[in-house]
Amino acid sequence: MMQHLSNIYRLGIKELRGLWHDKVLFLIIIWAFSAGIYTKAIAISSGLHNAPIAFVDEDRSPLSGSIINAFYKPYFKTPEFIVLSDIDPGLDAGIYTFVVDIPPNFERDVLAGKQPDIQVNIDATRMTQAMIGAGYIQNIINGKLLEFVQSSRSGAVLPIELATRVKFNPNLTSTWFSGVMELINIITMLSIILTGAALVREREHGTLEHLLVMPLGAAEIMLAKVWSMGLVVLSAAGLSLYFIVQGLLSVPIAGSIPLFMFGALLHLFSTASIGIFLGTVSRNMPQLGLLMILVILPLQLFSGAVTPRESMPEIVQVIMQVAPTTHFVSLAQAILYRGAGFNTVWPNLLAIIVIGTVFFFIAMARFRKSLAAA
């Protein structure tokens, strides 16, 4: 037993030395965990941010003016004024996502109770922004109209009001979300690539064959790769969480960081096992590269880190139950944002371990076979 552990340890050290030797790779990993996460976190707003909007003000009344003035940064870019004929070209060229057309005599018609139409043109190809922005615009215009009407005549008060509180992220600061989710994406991506490529590289260079004639088992060779690459990714992730996420992005972490890191550790085991599995399936590096794209993209896109899981098709939700990322994203959100403890997240932890173990054993079963085929 001690000998096995010692073998795994020694081989892992060898992997680390190799990694250290490849300075370009090292720099890229550092970039991904620092600048990559930072850039992503501050660039993207999952809420509405700087949406480009234009107005065609055919009314030029105080009311239309007050509506237009209600659109300001950071939700919207400072509104631009255009003429009716510019609406289509502007939307076509993608300059504006929203163009609001306030018809002539709008204020007069409102006061006369004629219920005039106000038209909002939305570039519906711009998914998230179009969707959230449409709601905002509707609420803002309705609010302004209500305000206007109430000030001009004593109107009815809404009998039910909603006192909305947003838990865990009161201002819906999107950096909180995108920073941590990018961290998770990078953890997943790097652990798969590094372990998979480390295996294919050994096979291409003939060193794997050499290891197999020594008193080493396939499991030892695999575990060495898992722990060494896992360690690199885990420490980079820990530093990134401390310095970038908590430090630079000042995201408040609600729950226990050690618990999160423990989850990350288990997650790394399962993604690294997937990486090794892919390494045994592909015969050369180009094949591995393509396979990885095929695997990593769905793992990231459907993990719940990009769009909510609820809105995915049923079948996708079911399939993604066997993806470690799904459980890790859910676990990370629970711990980091909602302050959940072990009692809440243990099913996720368990799922990750089971998935990782299954992939590990499949990879192990394929290990020697893949060598003979190469």
Added chain:
Amino acid sequence: MTTIAQITGLSHRYGDTFAVDNIDLEIPAGCLAGLIGPDGVGKSSLLALISGVRKIQDGVVQVLDGDMRSNRHRSKVCPRIAYMPQGLGKNLYMTLSVFENVDFFGRLFGQGREEREWRINELLESTGLTQFRNRPAGKLSGGMKQKLGLCCALIHDPELLILDEPTTGVDPLSRRQFWQLIDRIRARREGMSVMVATAYMEEAEGFDWLVAMDEGRVLATGSPAELMTQAAADNLDAAFIQLLPEEKRQGHKELLVPPRINQEDSTPAIKAEGLTMRFGDFTAVDHVSFEIQRGEIFGFLGSNGCGKTTTMKMLTGLLPATEGKASLFGNPAKAHDLATRKRVGFMTQAFSLYGELTIQQNLVLHAQLFHLPEKTIPARVNEVIEHFDLKGYEDHLAAGLPLGIRQRLSLAVAIIHKPEMLILDEPTSGVDPVARDSFWELLIGLSRNDGVTIFISTHFMNEGARCDRISLMHAGKVLASDTPQALVDKRGKQTLEEAFIDYLEEATTTKEDRSEKNTGEITPATDSSFQSRPVFTSAFSPLRLLGYAYRESLEIIRDPVRLVIALLGTVILMFIMGYGITTDVEDLSFAVLDWDQTPQSRDYIQNMSGSRYFIEHAPIHSQAELDQRMASGELSLALAIPPNFGKDLKRGRTVEIGVWVDGAMPFRAETVRGYAEGMNYDYLIQLARRTLGEVPAQTIADVEMRYRYNQDFKSLYAMVPAVIPLLLMFIPAIMMALGVVREKELGSITNLYATPVTRLEFLLGKQLPYIGLSMISFFGLTALAVFVFGVPLKGSFPALSLAALIYVSATTGLGLLVSSFTKTQIAALVAAAIFTMLPTISFSGLNEPVSSLEGPGAMIGRFFPATYFLNISRGIFTKALEFSDLYADFLALAAFIPVLTLLSLMFLSKQEK
């Protein structure tokens, strides 16, 4: 005497070590000049510097009357020089056939189809490779690979042929044929100069002129006879040793093999019975049987590819035998027998240690893996370093060392744990004579003193003669097995080499593969119009570019799995992403903490749970429970209806409902909040209608939302035109990213250094096939979008195709850039994945326009090709736009191509550093 190369004050350093140390040398033209000397004395470096493949650090090299430091001179004389690097088939492409390999080199030298055809036929005929014209290079034996390498080098009628250890690792018969071939070629092409580095002294005896080198310096020059006279020795081996400085000669003596003492234990150490290995219908090893006693040195001799390696692999359990049995120490050879493996030391033919570790680290690692006691490791490591003369190299990375030194390291590793049995597959090929002798001294000591069994394969006949018994193998069969002397006697020959060749010739004449041996005289092709055509080099040659493009395409086609993953993979991803990614938020979970429990409150809840957006979960009973259930992520939304809700509502008092939204995912939270407010509004209108019978003037004006381009606001319509740019980024970039770096890692990059192909031709040539492949993907994806997903293509298809062409040129260009600055394939994969995924998914306007981004992300988005193609793709698919509406995006997209290409050029160098 004219000279082909003049060298003055040439030095070359790797780190602190001088590989070439202030050399002055004049190499005569028109002769066969040899470089001899131990491993790591700078032979290869010198040849690489002369050929212009490696960049000169210090000193002057004049080749063909010009300075090799000058780029212009180099590109002028490049077509007159041929360079064949060290290692079996290092600059060949293993998936390409014999013909295709030579053809590729012909293209690089700008030869037309007819000329290539003529030259290739001639070369293959004279090297006896005609019959193997269509066999992939990877399936050739070592000797045939070297012949093919020679064909590739000779395709352009060079005036100077530079061969770096061309016969290392090649069997005696093939070696003899190789030199016969060189002689014939020289006889025909008068005036051709040949420079060869070799580790075989008996070969060097036949050369015209020799340079003896040691430690980066020249010891002596002259004809072999001159050298032998100078050293007063009767053979070159001895002469060389005499030429070495005093301290190096010490300890060298004639090797004597003491007789073997019979061991008490009579179980054979290795026993093979009818061992057979078949790969498909090819029998690599055909019923091989032998027994090796303990302490015996047993030699395996045979031509390349005769099944020696395969037999050894079956003994070690690496390959399961198709038929027959093998046992080590009386135990059957099994893959999982760790205990036996500990007693065996194995050395594979190809260098298989870690290039990224130093010599010291490699040795320590293996000592640890064999579990030598921790305390004894340093002493043992020092001992083997001493034994194998690795002193001074301890801290060098194995990858940068010469072949011979690496071989010694492999050997040192094989014996570090003092095994009881050694299985060595050509352990001494490429190792210099002195080191070989000291290695044999060690083997003999192990065998005679410690009773270690040694099973060794070799190409050196003097080594074969030292074995207790040898087996001659050919084409998977053992031809003869006996003591060396008995074999010589049986054939009535003088030496083992002659006996061996006699056996081989007997075996091959009965076989159909005689043609390899067929060494028909070359007819002087004086009447050919292609002979000695004027040498010219153009700055840019489409033919060379297409040569690379053609080769790369062949390589892609030869790897059908890659092709299938590339094409089918895009389709699969398109399906997954097209159907899977939606921004419609539905089926949100919510629960209610109802303090009121009246019909009114239940009516309110009913209004929510009846909608398609929300799914009601079990009611909440306390504030603590609400907090806990939200923390677990179970609920996206929680409502608290206050006491007296119903009563207050009836009385017309304003009531306030508490709403908690899970903000962990801001996008979802925004949507949830919007839905909750909208539903509340709806409820109020319903309530008013029910109680008042009419709708009060709640609606002051109608806000009419017009979703343009996608009336139903279907995710699919917005998503599919966006998925195409996404996939045409990832897959081409990843495939391309390995393009250059793979050649760097596997060695064929030498062809860029040694042939007239320019960097631009090289890059564009590699890029073309991937652009083609990506366009096939594009048409497939578009067809899928229109016919399967039913997303209408409203605008101009030709405009979209043009944009796609420009776009994939840019995305493959991006991959090429990654490939030119990384050094390993792993780094290239990681870089390509990170630098394409993050910007494409986040900064190119997939979910929101680039103009809404902030910080460096906005900058990246503006300088990323996906941004522009995304705009074009959506514009043409959904907005029915034409080329004229989008020309600005087209221009921006096109601008990426020259910029990326220039950057790649900057990172790629035409010479080895």
